[in-house]
Amino acid sequence: xxxxxxxxxxxxxxxxxxxxxxxxxxxxxxxxxxxxxxxxxxxxxxxxxxxxxxxxxxxxxxxxxxxxxxxxxxxxxxxxxxxxxxxxxxxxxxxxxxxxxxxxxxxxxxxxxxxxxxxxxxxxxxxxxxxxxxxxxxxx
Amino acid sequence: xxxxxxxxxxxxxxxxxxxxxxxxxxxxxxxxxxxxxxxxxxxxxxxxxxxxxxxxxxxxxxxxxxxxxxxxxxxxxxxxxxxxxxxxxxxxxxxxxxxxxxxxxxxxxxxxxxxxxxxxxxxxxxxxxxxxxxxxxxxxxxxxxxxxxxxxxxxxxxxxxxxxxxxxxxxxxxxxxxxxxxxxxxxxxxxxxxxxxxxxxxxxxxxxxxxxxxxxxxxxxxxxxxxxxxxxxxxxxxxxxxxxxxxxxxxxxxxxxxxxxxxxxxxxxxxxxxxxxxxxxxxxxxxxxxxxxxxxxxxxxxxxxxxxxxxxxxxxxxxxxxxxxxxxxxxxxxxxxxxxxxxxxxxxxxxxxxxxxxxxxxxxxxxxxxxxxxxxxxxxxxxxxxxxxxxxxxxxxxxxxxxxxxxxxxxxxxxxxxxxxxxxxxxxxxxxxxxxxxxxxxxxxxxxxxxxxxxxxxxxxxxxxxxxxxxxxxxxxxxxxxxxxxxxxxxxxxxxxxxxxxxxxxxxxxxxxxxxxxxxxxxxxxxxxxxxxxxxxxxxxxxxxxxxxxxxxxxxxxxxxxxxxxxxxxxxxxxxxxxxxxxxxxxxxxxxxxxxxxxxxxxxxxxxxxxxxxxxxxxxxxxxxxxxxxxxxxxxxxxxxxxxxxxxxxxxxxxxxxxxxxxxxxxxxxxxxxxxxxxxx
Numbered sequence: 001x002x003x004x005x006x007x008x009x010x011x012x013x014x015x016x017x018x019x020x021x022x023x024x025x026x027x028x029x030x031x032x033x034x035x036x037x038x039x040x041x042x043x044x045x046x047x048x049x050x051x052x053x054x055x056x057x058x059x060x061x062x063x064x065x066x067x068x069x070x071x072x073x074x075x076x077x078x079x080x081x082x083x084x085x086x087x088x089x090x091x092x093x094x095x096x097x098x099x100x101x102x103x104x105x106x107x108x109x110x111x112x113x114x115x116x117x118x119x120x121x122x123x124x125x126x127x128x129x130x131x132x133x134x135x136x137x138x139x140x
Numbered sequence: 141x142x143x144x145x146x147x148x149x150x151x152x153x154x155x156x157x158x159x160x161x162x163x164x165x166x167x168x169x170x171x172x173x174x175x176x177x178x179x180x181x182x183x184x185x186x187x188x189x190x191x192x193x194x195x196x197x198x199x200x201x202x203x204x205x206x207x208x209x210x211x212x213x214x215x216x217x218x219x220x221x222x223x224x225x226x227x228x229x230x231x232x233x234x235x236x237x238x239x240x241x242x243x244x245x246x247x248x249x250x251x252x253x254x255x256x257x258x259x260x261x262x263x264x265x266x267x268x269x270x271x272x273x274x275x276x277x278x279x280x281x282x283x284x285x286x287x288x289x290x291x292x293x294x295x296x297x298x299x300x301x302x303x304x305x306x307x308x309x310x311x312x313x314x315x316x317x318x319x320x321x322x323x324x325x326x327x328x329x330x331x332x333x334x335x336x337x338x339x340x341x342x343x344x345x346x347x348x349x350x351x352x353x354x355x356x357x358x359x360x361x362x363x364x365x366x367x368x369x370x371x372x373x374x375x376x377x378x379x380x381x382x383x384x385x386x387x388x389x390x391x392x393x394x395x396x397x398x399x400x401x402x403x404x405x406x407x408x409x410x411x412x413x414x415x416x417x418x419x420x421x422x423x424x425x426x427x428x429x430x431x432x433x434x435x436x437x438x439x440x441x442x443x444x445x446x447x448x449x450x451x452x453x454x455x456x457x458x459x460x461x462x463x464x465x466x467x468x469x470x471x472x473x474x475x476x477x478x479x480x481x482x483x484x485x486x487x488x489x490x491x492x493x494x495x496x497x498x499x500x501x502x503x504x505x506x507x508x509x510x511x512x513x514x515x516x517x518x519x520x521x522x523x524x525x526x527x528x529x530x531x532x533x534x535x536x537x538x539x540x541x542x543x544x545x546x547x548x549x550x551x552x553x554x555x556x557x558x559x560x561x562x563x564x565x566x567x568x569x570x571x572x573x574x575x576x577x578x579x580x581x582x583x584x585x586x587x588x589x590x591x592x593x594x595x596x597x598x599x600x601x602x603x604x605x606x607x608x609x610x611x612x613x614x615x616x617x618x619x620x621x622x623x624x625x626x627x628x629x630x631x632x633x634x635x636x637x638x639x640x641x642x643x644x645x646x647x648x649x650x651x652x653x654x655x656x657x658x659x660x661x662x663x664x665x666x667x668x669x670x671x672x673x674x675x676x677x678x679x680x681x682x683x684x685x686x687x688x689x690x691x692x693x694x695x696x697x698x699x700x701x702x703x704x705x706x707x708x709x710x711x712x713x714x715x716x717x718x719x720x721x722x723x724x725x726x727x728x729x730x731x732x733x734x735x736x737x738x739x740x741x742x743x744x745x746x747x748x749x750x751x752x753x754x755x756x757x758x759x760x761x762x763x764x765x766x767x768x769x770x771x772x773x774x775x776x777x778x779x780x781x782x783x784x785x786x787x788x789x790x791x792x793x794x795x796x797x798x799x800x801x802x803x804x805x806x807x808x809x810x811x812x813x814x815x816x817x818x819x820x821x
Contacts, residue, residue: 004509064506068454071503072461074496081504081511 001040005057005087006067007124009117011078012050026099028075033097041066042090044098044131048113052076053120055128057090083124091132098135142285143335150334155210155358159203160327162362166199167322169372171304171315176376178243178304185243193236195372200235200262200326201228202365204269207330209358213339216276217354223272227265234261242301251305255298262326263293266333277339285336289329296325397471399449400456408470408478412530415480419523427484427522429494430537431459433475433501434515434549443510450507451514458503462496478537487522487554494518494552502550517544518552526555539563569622572608577628582606584639585802588811589654589773592787592794597815599652601688601795602640603802604632624660633661634670641678641685643805648812654686654716659693663700668707675711682712686737689715691723694733702733709734716773721757730768738765740791742776749785762790 016024029045036042041058054070056063071079092098102110112134119127173192180188205224235258242254266289300321307314395407403411418424433455440448452475459469459477468480479497484490501516519541527533536555542563544553576582586600606614623629637655644653661667675682687708694701705715716737717729721744729735740761747754758774765772774786777796786794803811 006506008504060509064508067506068457071505072458072500074461074500077499079503081506084506084509084511086509 001059003057003087003090004060004063005055005083005085005091005128006063006081007053007055007083007120007128008067008070008079008081009120010052010054010076010080012047012052012075013077014075022101025101029097029099033095033099036066036096039066042092042094042096044092044095044100044135046100046113046116046131048102048110048117051117053117053127053131055092055131057087057092060086082120091128092135095135098131100131100134143331150212151207152210152212155206158358158362159206159210162206162365163199163203163323163326164319166195166202166365166369167319167326168315169369169376170196170199171318171322172376173372174239174304174318175307175311175315177239178307186240189236189239189243191372191375192239193232195369196235196322197228197232197265198365198368200265201231201269202361203326204266204330205361206358207334208269208273209354209361211334213275213277218274219357220272220274223268227268227272230268231261231265234258234264237261238297238301242304247305251298251301255301256294258301259294259297259325259329260290262297262329263290263333266329270333270337275339277341280338280340282336282338285332289332289336292332293325293329296321296328300325397456400453400471402456402459402477403468403470405470405472408468408472408480409530411468411470411480412533415482416523416528416530416533419528423524424483425485425523427479427481427490427493427520428533428537429479429481429490429497429552430519430521430534430541431477431479431497431501432517432519432541432545433477434517434545435512436475436514439512439514443507443512447507447510451505451512454505454507455501455514458500459497462500463493484522487525490520490522491552491554494520494554498550498552515550517541517549519544519555520552521555536560566622569611569614569619570626572611573619573622573626573628576606576608577631580635581608582632582635583804584636584643585804586643586653586808587795587802588800588808589652589793589795590799592774592783592791597651597812598793599654599684599686600808601654602636602643602656604636604656620658624658629658629660630664630666630670633657634674637671637674638677641674641680643808644684645678645680646805647808649684651812652684652686653680654688656688656718657693659690659695662689662693662704665700665704667704668711671708671713672711675713683714686714686716688718688739690718691720691729694729695723698732705734716771721761727764730764730770735770737771737773739773739775739795742796745774745776745782745786745796746778748782755785758786758791759789765792766790 012021012025014021014024025047029047032045036058039058039062041056041062043054043056043058045055046053056066058066067081100113100116102113116127116130116134119130170192173188173195177185177188177192204227238254238256238258238261240254241257242250244250244254267286300318303314303318303321395403397404412428415424415426419426436448436451439451452471455477456469456471459479463469463479463481466482468482470478470480472478479493481490481493484493497518498516501514505512505514519537519539521527521533521537521540523533526536536559539559540553540555543559544551547553583605585603585605587603588597589599589601590596591598604616604620606616606619608614620629623632640653640655644651657667664670671685671687674680675685689705709715714736715734716739717735718739719741720738722741730738738761740758744754744758744761748758749755762772764770771793772791773793773795774782774791775795777783777786777794777798779798782796783794783798800811
């Protein structure tokens, strides 16, 4: 099966603020985690400083369909497609949609996330790798 | 009277009831099918006719025989098989023929002949049935009742056909009325006919009544007849459903765009018209948005039409998401869409909606691994503020859309009445501009360029002027963009080159001439040829000609630009970079392109010598020019202080109002002569 990997960033436009916003974002991630397996999608969603960084991987048609739905969503704006490449293997095979946010419980710091977000603009591949590293850290 | 007596006393009421129900049920269905036959066109008419005939025939025949079974007579009764069957066939064939005549074009003929045929068929069936009814006894026929029965049958049948052909608005009323007429015809014929019939028992022969068999037969006949009638109903209903489904499908196809599933142009016009009427009647406001995709055509060109179609489909989906539930989204052209937002009254609400549309269209599209960034422009017109008629609103929304496009695309614009004036002015300007091209209304003025240190005139910049008949002077800033849009700029530019070279030849040999070249001209592959022609026609040496281009000209297709500029340089013509420092200047341009002069933009000169920032920039550019071995000109010198600063800090040439305004070639020559004279003196 030929895979594709898509990376984009966007700005959160949810009406809720503060803790309510965080909860809402978590819900979005959880819902997509539930939906994705049926379309053979996997990936990770990073949320820091009101910015989303999301990686989608899977068959090209599924990725395109999912991205189109993302582009029809008004809960975020300023969407920038950073990278879209064919891929041999999945980077996030264990997660239908992993969620990365500043969290005391899993020891993910704001700094780590902000660094990834900055890295996206410079070296997309490296940013994706770092996301994976961060996920593995908390898993261990 | 005899008929009633016959009906009441000589018939078992249970059989009569059964026959009556049979007749009613059969007649309703028969009439429904006949109505269909009348409205149908083409070959299917005959099928409907056949079904109607079978149903009506079965109803009539069954009514007759069940009633006969209920006829109380003294004496043994037997039914002749073949005649019984024949009577059924007579009924079907006769009624069928009658119907075929009844649908004839000629109304009078159809009604009378058709009605008569049907009536006589029913009568024929009855009397055939009567001959099949063999009873032991002396049978007597009263001819007056026979004739009366036929008159009843024919008369009511004619009435039936007449009523069927004269349909009122209500299908149900027609159906019930005709059914009652048909029932009256069948029943009337039967009992009038029975009144003609009397049986006198033969004395001595015992009467054997076999009522059980008769009941069984009656029920059997009724069942068969009802089955036939039932089939008629089923066929009709099944066909109606198919018809209505296909009608729905056709309506959908007629009102919707097949590619995106959005409403099509026709549906949109209808809806808009309807909204305008609602506005007039109830004062309900709405907003009209015209949406035009910005960069769709390149997608079609580079990725092909199938991908283009997929993109359009996605665009349709996105627009549906951007609007509120109930708003109408339509595709009215190749990459043109329209939105009617019902009930929207405030400009702010309309702006919000337009902003959402612009934003959602600016998001990337990914199809088949290809990424496309389209963008869209939106024009908004509000009803009733900006108009109440459909043409007016569409025109205003279009003008607003045009403004959005002109303002740089990827944005929306609300209609303002000034736009109509601007639009009008532009349209008239276009007409005038075309005429000016034909009549060569353009003139060229020259602004002298001086050596900054010595003050010697070394050349002049050619500036296009247009004095429009009836309009006066039109600034190049206004008409050049229009000329570019109309595709006239190459032609006008060629004219300027010709004129400038011709005028320069009349000046002393050491003077140069500089001509502006717009980005559009630069992309024209004919430019070197046009320049060459101007030089040839005038006899001007190429080295005396300088072409001024702006930085934006180098932004687009720089490969083509590089080719053209290299060709020009090879001809001996020099290239200078105008308005330097204001555009997307990349220092690599100076390196890549064959540029021999930099002209510092007037905005830096204006702030000299007081503004330290501008001063540094001017100094830096001058030094840059020197190290790259390029000439540097400062434009827009208006004060003596600016002039002295420039001369001190390394700009080779100066140009500006302080030194001289743009003047005609004749004045140029005068000026040069004066200078020459004063130097000599």
